[in-house]
Amino acid sequence: MALNRVPDLDTLQLLLRVASTGSLGRAAAEHGISQPAVSARIRSVERLVGFAVVDRGARGSTLTPAGALLADWARGVLAAAEVLEAGIASLRADADARLRVAASLTVAEHLLPRWLVRLATDRPDVAVSLSAMNSTEVGRALLAHGVDLGFVEGPAVSPDLDGEVVARDELAVVVNPAHPWARRRRPLDPEELAATRLVTREPGSGTRLALEAALAALLPAGPVAPAPATPLLELSTASAVRSAVEAGAGPAVLSTFAVEDDVAAGRLVRVPVPGLDLSRRLRAVWPRGQRPTGPARDLLRIAARHAVWTPPEPVTAN
Structure with missing residues (x-):
């Protein structure tokens, strides 16, 4: 299965922060990076998936309908990744014991x-x-x-x-x-x-x-x-x-x-x-x-x- 058009986990987390804050600036602050870096990451996601994911306006930024659907899917992926990370940590702890x-x-x-x-x-x-x-x-x-x-x-x-x-x-x-x-x-x-x-x-x-x-x-x-x-x-x-x-x-x-x-x-x-x-x-x-x-x-x-x-x-x- 090819995953070359799937955003990485960190970028998916950033997308959810834009959705929850309604602002590229606030998402940047929560994510610990600059606002230009957030803008660049969003543009790279849009080039990767082939459609716009964020509407940028004077009052803030909101997800497009396609971006909102992508965010819903991202929540499931990130939840599964947390389960995977916890499982790996458990295996590592078992191996170290x-x-x-x-x-x-x-x-x-x-x-x-x-x-x-x-x-x-x-x-x-x-x-x-x-x-x-x-x-x-x-x-x-x-x-x-x-x-x-x-x-x-x-x-x-x-x-x-x-x-x-x-x-x-x-x-x-x-x-x-x-x-x-x-x-x-x-x-x-x-x-x-x-x-x-x-x-x-x-x-x-x-x-x-x-x-x-x-x-x-x-x-x-x-x-x-x-x-x-x-x-x-x-x-x-x-x-x-x-x-x-x-x-x-x-x-x-x-x-x-x-x-x-x-x-x-x-x-x-x-x-x-x-x-x-x-x-x-x-x-x-x-x-x-x-x-x-x-x-x-x-x-x-x-x-x-x-x-x-x-x-x-x-x-x-x-």
Whole structure:
């Protein structure tokens, strides 16, 4: 529907002021503009609609019959616009009162709690819901508009998403203290790690994707590339992976966020892999071209300001 011959709302309000005051001067005063500006606006309306809307006389200004009909229609349009404006304000207030966040497990377990405490201090009116899922699922939730802001730990971000780095993390190879790797005298090499059946997260996990990308960047490509080992176990949470390693199931690669307490307590041993870059960036993400607003913008600002973290020095095997 073409609306190129319909006056804008502000001009319709001005027309109604001319009708109610009977004067271009008084309409100008109520509208907060000059009388010449009112005259110019009325002339532009008449050119737009194709007929005269105001009779100008020595005693004042009155609407023509066509102008009066236009004014009657304008009242309905302006009333509908007020309803629309009130509805938009209600939706905006509702959006500002809730925040839906999706985060990969490392961020959800180890970083978001402190960020959300700060958000609750700054914005006690905001109700927050947090869904923990793997990095691939976070992207899907954002693109389906099921959440307002996401956090991922994978090495790559979908081209349909924008994002920014909010923290840095490092993965660690860990084993049970009774595992042979815990007592080895020489460092583990990437080829041996790649050939070992590991306890891993499920496909789509940011931790698993980061490990695969790190190994792929270091090991030869093409027909001579070693085939990746089949996982020993695939588990859906870092806690489950960590528990399986502690029970002696086998080695795993996990975020240092998830294992630093266990390594410090001696429940796990960190095995160095010289030459393998297991550092990674944790990102806040959102649909491309839709920069976060309201509470999502506030949480993004908190995350960027308070997520400075330096990974600890690698713990060498005995």
